[in-house]
Amino acid sequence: MAVEQHVTYCRICEALCGMIATVEDGRLQSLRPDPDNPLSRGRACPKGIAFTDIQNDADRVLAPMRRRADGTFAEVSWDTALDDIAARLTGIVAEHGGSAVGQYFGNPIAFGYATGLWSGIFLTRLGGHHQYSSGSQDINSRFVASKLLYGAASQIPFPDLPRTDFLFMLGANPLVSHGSAVRTPRIRDDLSAITARGGRVVVVDPRRTETARAYEHLPVRPDSDAWLLLSMLQVIFSEDLADTAALTEQTTGWQTLRHIAAGFPPEDTQTRTGVDAEVLRGLARDFAGAPRAVAYGRTGACLGRHGTLVSFLLDALSIVTGNLDRIGGMLFSQAVIPLEDMGEKAGRLTYDSARSRVGDLPEVISTYPAALMAEEIITPGEGQMRAMFVTAGNPVLTVPNGPMLEKALGELDLLVSLDLYVNETNRRQRQRVDVQRRRGPGAPGRHVRAQRHRGADRADRRQRRSVRRCHVLISR
Numbered sequence: 001m002a003v004e005q006h007v008t009y010c011r012i013c014e015a016l017c018g019m020i021a022t023v024e025d026g027r028l029q030s031l032r033p034d035p036d037n038p039l040s041r042g043r044a045c046p047k048g049i050a051f052t053d054i055q056n057d058a059d060r061v062l063a064p065m066r067r068r069a070d071g072t073f074a075e076v077s078w079d080t081a082l083d084d085i086a087a088r089l090t091g092i093v094a095e096h097g098g099s100a101v102g103q104y105f106g107n108p109i110a111f112g113y114a115t116g117l118w119s120g121i122f123l124t125r126l127g128g129h130h131q132y133s134s135g136s137q138d139i140n141s142r143f144v145a146s147k148l149l150y151g152a153a154s155q156i157p158f159p160d161l162p163r164t165d166f167l168f169m170l171g172a173n174p175l176v177s178h179g180s181a182v183r184t185p186r187i188r189d190d191l192s193a194i195t196a197r198g199g200r201v202v203v204v205d206p207r208r209t210e211t212a213r214a215y216e217h218l219p220v221r222p223d224s225d226a227w228l229l230l231s232m233l234q235v236i237f238s239e240d241l242a243d244t245a246a247l248t249e250q251t252t253g254w255q256t257l258r259h260i261a262a263g264f265p266p267e268d269t270q271t272r273t274g275v276d277a278e279v280l281r282g283l284a285r286d287f288a289g290a291p292r293a294v295a296y297g298r299t300g301a302c303l304g305r306h307g308t309l310v311s312f313l314l315d316a317l318s319i320v321t322g323n324l325d326r327i328g329g330m331l332f333s334q335a336v337i338p339l340e341d342m343g344e345k346a347g348r349l350t351y352d353s354a355r356s357r358v359g360d361l362p363e364v365i366s367t368y369p370a371a372l373m374a375e376e377i378i379t380p381g382e383g384q385m386r387a388m389f390v391t392a393g394n395p396v397l398t399v400p401n402g403p404m405l406e407k408a409l410g411e412l413d414l415l416v417s418l419d420l421y422v423n424e425t426n427r428r429q430r431q432r433v434d435v436q437r438r439r440g441p442g443a444p445g446r447h448v449r450a451q452r453h454r455g456a457d458r459a460d461r462r463q464r465r466s467v468r469r470c471h472v473l474i475s476r
């Protein structure tokens with residue numbers, strides 16, 4: 001038996017931890033952290049290590065599958081699948097135009113450049129504009145803040161953790177999430193190193209999260225972050241703690257920000273934020289007085305009612321104190337392959353360059369809020385979505401109005417899912433039959449699956465009304 005060791009890395013999240021894969025006769029046996037990876041240095045989390053189970057999972061879809069007239073799935077060749085999709089897509093475009101075609105992609109496409117690149121070109125060539133992503137449940141407000149601040153939605157500055165003296169963190173729990181928009185596979189070590197060298201890590205969060213427990217916790221009332229940040233800016237400006245030299249050199253319009261912040265002294269906002277005015281004044285003074293400081297926020301900062309404003313104000317806090325593009329502050333990265341630059345130059349990373357057909361909402365980097373998908377499918381008229389491609393996503397579970405979307409997907413003429421698994425979005429009818437066939441008679445867990453899907457089967461039989469939809473579940 002040939003046993004090989006391969007150096008690789010985990011693609012699940014942006015930490016990209018180094019891994020060693022043990023492969024025996026072409027089959028993955030195990031994954032373990034790579035001690036020689038210069039960034040992760042022998043660290044990986046259980047998710048990455050458990051990927052062996054995904055790779056070898058009998059339930060993984062390994063070939064294209066097309067749903068039959070009776071609702072079951074049948075394995076088909078790639079040629080058959082692609083020809084069928086192309087023929088039906090051609091018919092839909094001929095009858096309704098390219099604007100009837102849409103796509104949704106999930107978070108995994110961020111960790112492989114090809115899908116993001118080509119899916120956009122695919123839709124553009126068809127003349128489609130129905131593009132949705134997990135970004136509207138995650139980071140789109142951050143993109144908008146960057147567009148407004150820096151003129152480039154793709155530019156998200158990251159905190160220089162190894163060299164900062166003061167990390168002000170809002171709406172993030174990196175000891176659990178392993179960090180986002182921060183690019184460090186050993187974030188626990190990075191945070192601990194800040195306090196070990198005499199610095200501070202202040203975690204602003206309504207909940208005493210795992211990260212808050214490990215460092216200084218500043219509880220704040222939910223959805224009051226904008227008031228807290230404006231008050232910090234008010235203190236910094238009013239007490240002449242701003243770095244006006246940096247502001248003059250790096251910005252335009254900062255006097256407007258000072259003027260706006262002047263209306264939010266901590267004494268006026270403490271009832272809303274739940275943060276005592278003197279505590280907030282002290283925090284603002286300490287942040288501005290730290291030799292090197294940085295404000296950082298993630299999903300919690302992005303998803304409140306003022307997510308764009310909060311993202312904007314977080315950066316403003318670093319900028320006003322002279323910590324933009326400075327060691328220990330906020331830095332911009334330079335990609336090895338400048339895909340983001342290419343996207344900016346190609347005009348793909350836009351904000352409010354178009355509005356949604358339903359709701360009149362602005363696009364963010366060529367995507368609309370995913371919560372609109374259901375209504376875009378069921379609302380008649382020019383541009384009604386009739387065909388949809390779902391890549392690496394399960395929006396029925398992850399989009400706010402999942403049950404409505406699940407029903408709406410049944411109205412499509414064509415639904416193509418590119419995924420490792422049969423899931424809530426692509427399964428639609430009679431999944432049980434398909435699963436039994438692929439696992440084989442007598443396979444462990446078969447009766448459990450049959451029970452789990454019996455209810456779904458009954459509902460599916462009631463719903464079955466069309467044989468024109470196609471699910472292609474593609475694993476590689």
Ligand code: SF4
Pocket residue numbers: 010011012013014015016017043044045046047048049178185
């Ligand atoms: S933190 Fe975990 S999931 Fe993320 S890249 Fe590392 S091993 Fe993978």
